[in-house]
Amino acid sequence: MTKYKLALLGFGNVGQAFAQLLLDKQEELKTRYNIEYSVSGIFTNRHGSAIDPDGLDIEAAVALGKAHANLNALSTIDSVKDSMDFIRGVKAEILFENSPVNYETGQPALDHIKLALEEGMHAITANKGPVVHGYHELTQLANSRNRKFYFESAVMDGAPIFSLFRSALPGARLLSFTGILNSTTNLILTRMEDDETFEQALSYTQSAGLAETDPSGDIDGWDASVKVAALATVLMDIPIKPVDVERQGIRGITSDDIRAAKAAGERWKLVCTCRREGSGLKTRVAPERVPIKSPLYNVMGSSSVVSFEMDVLSNLTIVENDPGPETTAYGLLADFINAVR
Amino acid sequence: MTKYKLALLGFGNVGQAFAQLLLDKQEELKTRYNIEYSVSGIFTNRHGSAIDPDGLDIEAAVALGKAHANLNALSTIDSVKDSMDFIRGVKAEILFENSPVNYETGQPALDHIKLALEEGMHAITANKGPVVHGYHELTQLANSRNRKFYFESAVMDGAPIFSLFRSALPGARLLSFTGILNSTTNLILTRMEDDETFEQALSYTQSAGLAETDPSGDIDGWDASVKVAALATVLMDIPIKPVDVERQGIRGITSDDIRAAKAAGERWKLVCTCRREGSGLKTRVAPERVPIKSPLYNVMGSSSVVSFEMDVLSNLTIVENDPGPETTAYGLLADFINAVR
Numbered sequence: 001m002t003k004y005k006l007a008l009l010g011f012g013n014v015g016q017a018f019a020q021l022l023l024d025k026q027e028e029l030k031t032r033y034n035i036e037y038s039v040s041g042i043f044t045n046r047h048g049s050a051i052d053p054d055g056l057d058i059e060a061a062v063a064l065g066k067a068h069a070n071l072n073a074l075s076t077i078d079s080v081k082d083s084m085d086f087i088r089g090v091k092a093e094i095l096f097e098n099s100p101v102n103y104e105t106g107q108p109a110l111d112h113i114k115l116a117l118e119e120g121m122h123a124i125t126a127n128k129g130p131v132v133h134g135y136h137e138l139t140q141l142a143n144s145r146n147r148k149f150y151f152e153s154a155v156m157d158g159a160p161i162f163s164l165f166r167s168a169l170p171g172a173r174l175l176s177f178t179g180i181l182n183s184t185t186n187l188i189l190t191r192m193e194d195d196e197t198f199e200q201a202l203s204y205t206q207s208a209g210l211a212e213t214d215p216s217g218d219i220d221g222w223d224a225s226v227k228v229a230a231l232a233t234v235l236m237d238i239p240i241k242p243v244d245v246e247r248q249g250i251r252g253i254t255s256d257d258i259r260a261a262k263a264a265g266e267r268w269k270l271v272c273t274c275r276r277e278g279s280g281l282k283t284r285v286a287p288e289r290v291p292i293k294s295p296l297y298n299v300m301g302s303s304s305v306v307s308f309e310m311d312v313l314s315n316l317t318i319v320e321n322d323p324g325p326e327t328t329a330y331g332l333l334a335d336f337i338n339a340v341r
Numbered sequence: 342m343t344k345y346k347l348a349l350l351g352f353g354n355v356g357q358a359f360a361q362l363l364l365d366k367q368e369e370l371k372t373r374y375n376i377e378y379s380v381s382g383i384f385t386n387r388h389g390s391a392i393d394p395d396g397l398d399i400e401a402a403v404a405l406g407k408a409h410a411n412l413n414a415l416s417t418i419d420s421v422k423d424s425m426d427f428i429r430g431v432k433a434e435i436l437f438e439n440s441p442v443n444y445e446t447g448q449p450a451l452d453h454i455k456l457a458l459e460e461g462m463h464a465i466t467a468n469k470g471p472v473v474h475g476y477h478e479l480t481q482l483a484n485s486r487n488r489k490f491y492f493e494s495a496v497m498d499g500a501p502i503f504s505l506f507r508s509a510l511p512g513a514r515l516l517s518f519t520g521i522l523n524s525t526t527n528l529i530l531t532r533m534e535d536d537e538t539f540e541q542a543l544s545y546t547q548s549a550g551l552a553e554t555d556p557s558g559d560i561d562g563w564d565a566s567v568k569v570a571a572l573a574t575v576l577m578d579i580p581i582k583p584v585d586v587e588r589q590g591i592r593g594i595t596s597d598d599i600r601a602a603k604a605a606g607e608r609w610k611l612v613c614t615c616r617r618e619g620s621g622l623k624t625r626v627a628p629e630r631v632p633i634k635s636p637l638y639n640v641m642g643s644s645s646v647v648s649f650e651m652d653v654l655s656n657l658t659i660v661e662n663d664p665g666p667e668t669t670a671y672g673l674l675a676d677f678i679n680a681v682r
Contacts, residue, residue, distance in 0.1 A: 021653070025512055033511065158654055160509035167508035168501035170374065170678040171366055172671070295660060298639060312362070312671035313499055315662035319636060322655050330513070330653035337511040 003036040004340060005055075007090040007121070009083060009112055010098030011044045013209075014126055014153075016065040017329035018096065019058050025333065033337055041090035042071055043083055045099075050074035051090055083108060087115045094339065096332055097125040103222050103242055106133030113149065117141045124335040126153035126328050132229040132242060148339040153331030155181060155227045156304050159320035163338060165235050172310040174235050176275035179306030180299050181227040183323065184211045184218035185250050185270040190300045192258045193267070198251070210302065220249035221270065221285040228272045228283050231306075236274070238281050248286040261289045269296050272306075295319075344377040345681060346396075348431040348462070350424060350453055351439030352385045354550075355467055355494075357406040358670035359437065360399050366674065374678055382431035383412055384424055386440075391415035392431055424449060428456045435680065437673055438466040444563050444583055447474030454490065458482045465676040467494035467669050473570040473583060489680040494672030496522060496568045497645050500661035504679060506576050513651040515576050517616035520647030521640050522568040524664065525552045525559035526591050526611040531641045533599045534608070539592070551643065561590035562611065562626040569613045569624050572647075577615070579622050589627040602630045610637050613647075636660075 006022075008015050022037065029035040038055030048070040050056055056074050064071055072079055080086040087095060095116035099109050106129035113123040113130050117138065125131075130138060131151050142149040152162050165174070180186050184205050191201035202219065205211040210218075217223050225245040233239045250270055261268050271288040274281055290296045295317045299305040307317040320327070347363075349356050363378065370376040379396030389411040391397055397415050405412055413420055421427040428436060436457035440450050447470035454464040454471050458479065466472075471479060472495050483490040493503050506515070521527050525546050532542035543560065546552040551559075558564050566586040574580045591611055602609050612629040615622055631637045636658045640646040648658040661668070 028512060028514075159657055160505060163509035164501060164505065167679070168504035168675070170675055170682070171369060172675075173369075292633075293639060293641075295639065298634065298636065300634075312674070313661065313668055315660075316500055317658075317660035317662070319658035319660075320654065320656070321658070327654055333653070334509070334511055334513075338508070341511070 001030065001034050001036055002340070003038065004094055005040040005092040006037050006094050006096065006336075007041045007043075007087070007092035008039060008096045008098070009043045009086065011042050011047070011061070011065050011071070012098065013325040014328045014332075015042070015096070015098045016062055017325040018098075018332045019062050019065070021326065021329045021333055023058055023062075029337070033341055035337065035340065040092045041086060043080065043086040044071060045083075048072035049080055049086055051080065051086070052076045053091055083112060084115060087112060087119060092121060094122045094124060094336060097123060097127060097130070099127060101127050101129045101226070103129065103217065103226050106130045110134045110138075113138055114141065117145055117147055117149065120145060120147065122148045122150070122339045124148075124150050124332055124339065126151070126332060128154040128226045128230050132226055132233060135230075135233050136239060148335075150335035150339055152335050153328045155230055156306065156318070156320050157323040158327040158330035158334065159304075159318055160334065161231070161306065161318065162234055163334065164318070169310070172312045174308060174310055176273070176309045177231060177306055178271065178273045178296070180269050180296055180304050181272045181306065182218055182221075182224040182270055183302035183304060184215070185224070186299065186304070187302045188219070188250065189253070189258070189268050189270070192253070192255060193262065195255070197255055198253065219251055221247040224270060224272050224285040228274050228285060232274050232281055232283060236276065236281065240281060240283060244283065246284040246286070250287050253287055264289070265292050266290060267297055269299075271296065342371065342375050342377055343681070344379065345435055346381040346433040347378050348382045348384075348428070348433035348436045349380060349439070350384045350427065350436060352383050352388070352402070352406050352412070353439070354666040355669045355673075356383070356437070356439045357403050358666040359439075359673045360403050360406070362667065362670045362674055364399055364403075370678070374682055376678065376681065381433045382427060384421065384427040385412060386424075389413035390421055390427055392421065392427070393417045394432055424453060425456060428453060428460060433462060435463040435465060435677060438464060438468060438471070440468060442468050442470045442567070444470065444558065444567050447471045451475045451479075454479055455482065458486055458488055458490065461486060461488065463489045463491070463680045465489075465491050465673055465680065467492070467673060469495040469567045469571050473567055473574060476571075476574050477580060489676075491676035491680055493676050494669045496571055497647065497659070497661050498664040499668040499671035499675065500645075500659055501675065502572070502647065502659065503575055504675065505659070510651070513653045515649055515651055517614070517650045518572060518647055519612065519614045519637070521610050521637055521645050522613050522647065523559055523562075523565040523611055524643035524645060525556070526565070527640065527645065528643045529560070529591065530594070530599070530609050530611070533594070533596060534603065536596070538596055539594065560592055562588040565611060565613050565626040569615050569626060573615050573622055573624060577617065577622065581622060581624060585624065587625040587627070591628050594628055605630070606633050607631060608638055610640075612637065
């Protein structure tokens with residue numbers, strides 16, 4: 001039995017769901033994987049932070065998190081100055097980095113993960129930013145320290161995509177992929193089929209907590225472009241940036257467009273495509289009408305899908321239905337187990 | 342660089358496709374995985390066998406295989422007596438067992454794999470029989486010899502299903518699955534939608550080499566039941582036999598049934614289901630009308646699909662389109678790489 005000290009940077013919906021999942025899976029981790037753990041520290045930007053080298057009371061932390069209360073009361077040491085100070089001081093073996101995504105720079109997650117690896121920790125994140133802005137550098141750094149940089153939840157929540165290629169599909173060369181990778185826009189388009197206007201549907205996704213107050217990251221295709229860049233960088237080994245992706249959002253789609261597609265037995269989807277072209281890639285995020293035969297047609301609401309074309313498998317499609325913070329949390333747990341087993 | 346000696350037992354469409362894939366991937370195996378190989382022996386029931394400890398000429402063997410010619414000419418030793426004699430004599434590190442499936446006993450594959458493991462080889466097969474009739478025994482035997490018993494291609498050809506749960510989905514508890522797992526019946530039902538009768542469609546699948554002369558294994562639901570039993574045994578750790586699966590084939594489906602479903606926006610599919618019930622399982626293979634919203638609806642022709650419900654992921658669906666012997670061969674290659682890396 002090995003006992004691992006964990007540090008959680010970020011403790012919003014996903015961080016709390018992950019802490020709860022750790023509790024729920026505690027026995028199973030012991031019996032199936034010989035893994036024990038304690039949580040040495042939790043850092044938040046707005047609700048304080050707590051470090052206890054002997055292990056925090058996770059249930060108490062989750063309760064404080066849900067109540068939007070300050071975590072400082074749980075700490076056995078003086079409060080830390082900032083996130084970098086937290087990483088240096090927490091004395092953990094694994095950092096779970098769940099700060100908000102920054103499409104343009106990947107910061108501050110990039111610096112957090114770099115420091116964690118330099119400090120000898122495994123670094124696990126649900127954040128797409130450091131994947132597109134630092135995959136090669138961080139992976140090399142991790143390898144040089146015999147540590148792992150894993151990020152299963154960065155694309156399609158907890159659905160196994162990166163680990164699929166890392167472990168289950170050896171010797172396969174990815175030629176192209178097509179998918180629906182942004183939940184918010186797919187939910188908006190789904191609700192527009194039920195006769196909501198774009199504005200009504202957008203407003204619903206905001207009230208449901210899926211879209212931000214400034215929804216441009218989703219509806220202008222940035223989130224989808226980051227995911228395309230992440231998949232291309234990791235799975236095809238061709239690093240591209242979100243700005244390199246030809247990008248068109250769904251602002252232009254009207255209720256009339258939706259009705260016209262429906263009448264033709266088709267559906268509007270924000271389609272992500274990426275294919276090898278020469279030694280490079282052709283990548284695109286744009287609304288498209290997909291026919292009933294498409295593997296994308298039936299993927300509704302906040303669900304997502306990706307179809308992979310490989311040299312050895314003509315078409316393999318993965319669909320994840322109804323994701324939530326718990327699903328993302330599972331991706332972090334899978335990365336944890338895979339990093340240490 | 343490690344060099345592995347391989348033995349192929351069975352050299353039909355899949356065995357030949359695997360040999361060809363080994364040739365096609367020779368460089369990639371070296372550069373990406375530090376794997377070199379030679380084929381020490383090939384055994385067939387009807388076209389002789391060949392052993393060469395220094396490595397057979399694989400291209401020559403594939404050419405002979407395609408020509409249905411006898412392999413004996415390639416052998417540098419006297420011909421072997423039978424398949425067991427071949428396994429004892431071939432001096433390989435990995436046996437690829439591709440003998441025909443036997444739904445009721447799993448033989449002779451079961452004995453082949455047992456002997457191979459006892460002789461210190463990894464055993465890899467595309468055969469469902471030994472999975473449902475010997476999974477626990479063979480896996481224990483493999484573990485005790487520090488060898489692997491892998492069978493990715495036994496269900497859904499080369500699509501990663503077993504390795505998905507083995508490596509990419511740690512800590513997930515499978516609660517139920519639903520799918521289309523038999524290619525022949527799905528192709529028959531697809532062609533019946535294009536106005537062929539059951540007999541015409543069946544005859545086509547036979548001429549295309551998918552269905553056997555005696556097609557009962559497919560159309561009476563045996564093949565699907567074996568696959569349900571294999572998934573339940575391995576992924577849910579509840580060993581069941583094909584006869585335990587409630588089973589109904591597609592002989593009763595008429596052209597009128599197909600038309601009636603179509604008119605209602607539905608489709609007939611041979612649906613496999615398995616769910617935990619108490620400490621056991623409820624399993625079933627039967628034709629069902631699936632609605633357009635079902636993840637099974639769009640899976641046509643010889644394609645297959647499985648939807649998994651887990652405690653940590655509410656629904657994860659895998660679709661494999663247009664499989665062929667090359668796809669099955671890829672599953673064998675993936676098992677090879679995963680067994681030795």
